[in-house]
Amino acid sequence: MIELVSSSRCVSCDVCVAVCPTNVFDTGPGGIPVIARQGDCQTCFMCEAHCPADALFVAPVTHPVPADSPLRDEEHLAASGMLGSYRREIGWGRGRKPGARLAVGPELGPARITPSAV
Amino acid sequence: MSTLDLTADVVVVGGGPAGTWAALAAAEAGADVILLDKGYCGTSGPTASGGTGVWYVQPEPAEREKAMASREALGGFLQDRRWMGRVLDQTYENMNRLEAEARYPFPIVDGSPYKKGVQGPEYMRRMRSWIRRAGVRILDHSPVTELLVDGTGTVAGVRGHRRQHDTDYRVRAGAVVLATGGCAFLSKALGCDVATGDGALFAAEAGAEMSGMEFSNAYGIAPAFTSVTKTAYYSFATFFRGDGSPLEGAGSQGGRSVIAAELLRSGIVLCSIDQATAEQQEQMRLGQPNFFLPFNRLGIDPFTDRFPVTLLLEGTVRGTGGIRIVADDCATTVPGLYAAGDAATRELICGAFTGGGSHNSAWAMSSGTFAGRGAAAFAVGLGAGARRRKLSGVGGVGIRPDSGGTGVGRREALDVIQRQVHPYDKNYLRHGSRLRPALAHLDSVWDGLRGGVVADGGELPGLRQAAAMVAHARWMYTSAITRTESRGMAHREEFPDQDPNQYHRLAVGGLDRLWTRPESVTGRELAVA
Ligand SMILES: Cc1cc2nc3c(=O)[nH]c(=O)nc-3n(C[C@H](O)[C@H](O)[C@H](O)COP(=O)(O)OP(=O)(O)OC[C@H]3O[C@@H](n4cnc5c(N)ncnc54)[C@H](O)[C@@H]3O)c2cc1C
Ligand code: SF4
Ligand code: SF4
Numbered sequence: 001m002i003e004l005v006s007s008s009r010c011v012s013c014d015v016c017v018a019v020c021p022t023n024v025f026d027t028g029p030g031g032i033p034v035i036a037r038q039g040d041c042q043t044c045f046m047c048e049a050h051c052p053a054d055a056l057f058v059a060p061v062t063h064p065v066p067a068d069s070p071l072r073d074e075e076h077l078a079a080s081g082m083l084g085s086y087r088r089e090i091g092w093g094r095g096r097k098p099g100a101r102l103a104v105g106p107e108l109g110p111a112r113i114t115p116s117a118v
Numbered sequence: 119m120s121t122l123d124l125t126a127d128v129v130v131v132g133g134g135p136a137g138t139w140a141a142l143a144a145a146e147a148g149a150d151v152i153l154l155d156k157g158y159c160g161t162s163g164p165t166a167s168g169g170t171g172v173w174y175v176q177p178e179p180a181e182r183e184k185a186m187a188s189r190e191a192l193g194g195f196l197q198d199r200r201w202m203g204r205v206l207d208q209t210y211e212n213m214n215r216l217e218a219e220a221r222y223p224f225p226i227v228d229g230s231p232y233k234k235g236v237q238g239p240e241y242m243r244r245m246r247s248w249i250r251r252a253g254v255r256i257l258d259h260s261p262v263t264e265l266l267v268d269g270t271g272t273v274a275g276v277r278g279h280r281r282q283h284d285t286d287y288r289v290r291a292g293a294v295v296l297a298t299g300g301c302a303f304l305s306k307a308l309g310c311d312v313a314t315g316d317g318a319l320f321a322a323e324a325g326a327e328m329s330g331m332e333f334s335n336a337y338g339i340a341p342a343f344t345s346v347t348k349t350a351y352y353s354f355a356t357f358f359r360g361d362g363s364p365l366e367g368a369g370s371q372g373g374r375s376v377i378a379a380e381l382l383r384s385g386i387v388l389c390s391i392d393q394a395t396a397e398q399q400e401q402m403r404l405g406q407p408n409f410f411l412p413f414n415r416l417g418i419d420p421f422t423d424r425f426p427v428t429l430l431l432e433g434t435v436r437g438t439g440g441i442r443i444v445a446d447d448c449a450t451t452v453p454g455l456y457a458a459g460d461a462a463t464r465e466l467i468c469g470a471f472t473g474g475g476s477h478n479s480a481w482a483m484s485s486g487t488f489a490g491r492g493a494a495a496f497a498v499g500l501g502a503g504a505r506r507r508k509l510s511g512v513g514g515v516g517i518r519p520d521s522g523g524t525g526v527g528r529r530e531a532l533d534v535i536q537r538q539v540h541p542y543d544k545n546y547l548r549h550g551s552r553l554r555p556a557l558a559h560l561d562s563v564w565d566g567l568r569g570g571v572v573a574d575g576g577e578l579p580g581l582r583q584a585a586a587m588v589a590h591a592r593w594m595y596t597s598a599i600t601r602t603e604s605r606g607m608a609h610r611e612e613f614p615d616q617d618p619n620q621y622h623r624l625a626v627g628g629l630d631r632l633w634t635r636p637e638s639v640t641g642r643e644l645a646v647a
Pocket of ligand 2: 005006009010011012013014015016017033050051052053054055056
């Protein structure tokens with residue numbers, strides 16, 4: 001679920017308010033959006049992909065994380081490179097090569113069926 | 119509350135791939151088009167967040183024959199060869215246009231663009247810009263809540279709510295395309311919470327029929343507690359029980375029910391994607407970066423660690439059933455009403471099997487194109503008198519309740535969905551002795567909803583979604599009970615074999631009293647025996 005709006009990074013473009021498919025954000029005081037309906041978040045990562053300032057972080061679990069979780073800690077997320085990582089991986093942002101250009105997965109054969117002993 | 123009044127030749131409901139291609143086709147046919155999305159056209163729906171492999175096949179006879187034959191047995195031979203051909207043609211054309219006209223950055227493999235897949239965010243943001251350039255008006259955060267019909271029952275517009283403006287709206291239109299996606303029952307599967315089957319409810323209220331609703335029990339594999347139901351790369355996985363022993367027979371294809379059974383038994387299944395070579399691992403990271411989001415962020419190495427997995431309901435998103443289509447232009451049985459993408463039945467190209475991995479995306483873009491053109495032609499054919507028709511809404515639950523109800527509302531509806539539709543032992547591993555009581559619960563909640571609470575403004579869309587899910591589940595289980603055999607994904611534990619006497623499609627319909635009707639399979643004359 002969405003866990004972080006970084007007020008220091010946010011450039012108040014309200015893109016997240018517009019693009020969130022389940023309308024989780026409200027415009028907020030001083031131009032910083034607020035997570036108004038976290039329970040409606042579907043953990044789709046789209047707000048993160050569209051935020052031009054790498055100011056949002058979506059924890060990959062479908063329930064809220066505890067208040068002291070590192071997945072809510074901006075410093076940790078920035079230092080570990082997680083903040084903005086999805087945009088980087090899909091190659092969005094100025095000067096980046098669109099990830100779509102490189103998106104060729106492995107050839108998929110028939111799925112492996114787990115044998116009785118491995 | 120004030121109401122915004124708009125007019126268009128064609129209204130498209132839903133802005134995923136099916137809706138955007140429909141809007142483009144209608145606009146290119148000269149229609150004035152309004153596209154309405156519950157969320158945001160460009161990010162909403164599973165394609166935008168998930169990305170899709172695409173059934174893109176070179177137009178050479180041998181390749182096409184191979185492509186058509188590949189899933190026919192899996193689909194219980196319910197597919198229509200003529201439709202498969204049309205969809206292959208249209209998909210080929212659309213993907214080429216996506217490169218030429220929307221400048222989608224396809225990867226280059228062996229010197230030519232590789233078009234067997236699209237990355238979701240990139241694809242859908244380009245579709246949004248493209249349809250805007252084509253003159254389509256887009257209203258985001260504007261869930262449609264009901265259809266409007268004229269005095270003859272012809273669909274002639276929609277009503278809805280603009281949730282970021284706190285106003286209702288009404289659009290008068292010459293024709294309506296429903297491209298609202300499938301129904302994944304708010305399971306939080308990737309990008310699917312907007313897919314609550316709304317279009318099917320609206321269509322049924324106007325008199326349309328469903329088909330293939332027994333082929334609706336798709337469940338996607340995800341790391342436990344996450345949303346990421348990207349299943350392709352689990353074909354390199356080994357599955358284990360909680361005690362570390364291998365879960366024999368488990369697999370992402372042809373062994374998923376073993377995972378469901380173990381989750382029911384013990385509540386835990388572990389997985390390791392341990393069969394991929396270093397090179398394949400690297401290709402996976404480039405191929406689907408979103409597959410790795412949960413792993414990277416939870417500190418899991420999916421190639422060496424064993425991590426817990428779950429199965430999330432994807433219903434008719436990756437299942438096959440939907441609104442019944444009766445003509446090449448994706449017309450429904452109701453004049454003025456067209457259906458496309460997951461909202462429409464995909465049996466014509468998938469038969470009884472999921473279209474996951476390629477067919478779904480091809481169906482969305484092709485049926486969208488057919489429906490958009492069909493709707494535009496219908497609207498033009500109405501002439502100038504169309505704008506003077508007297509319109510009325512056909513929405514039932516939450517808008518026009520029967521008298522004498524029990525006051526059942528959204529909460530009870532969501533609860534019955536959780537208890538009677540999500541569980542693997544009811545919807546996935548199906549048996550009549552479990553389906554029948556589940557259906558009885560759903561029926562009784564439906565009766566309560568029919569007489570139940572009325573909502574308006576911002577409250578109405580949520581209530582209508584809940585009603586749509588209950589209606590969807592009832593069509594699913596009614597069809598599943600009627601089909602006393604196993605065909606494609608519609609497995610019945612007590613009828614494990616395919617029954618030649620049930621070689622037909624099943625139409626299903628009704629809202630208060632449901633019915634089913636066998637329909638003979640079309641389009642087999644082209645099949646190579
Ligand atoms: C994780 C995942 C991976 C997938 N991978 C593949 C793949 O590799 N290959 C493949 O072929 N298929 C794949 N699929 C299936 C594919 O994503 C769908 O078939 C496809 O998105 C269907 O497109 P659509 O336009 O019909 O519906 P959607 O993409 O669901 O779009 C529906 C739109 O309608 C809007 N809407 C809904 N209700 C209303 C309303 N009441 N009013 C207004 N708007 C409304 C929604 O907001 C949404 O924007 C995958 C699905 C999932 C979940
Ligand atoms: S998209 Fe990012 S920068 Fe823009 S308002 Fe939202 S958080 Fe701030
Ligand atoms: S992850 Fe998706 S649903 Fe959640 S806030 Fe971001 S855009 Fe909205």
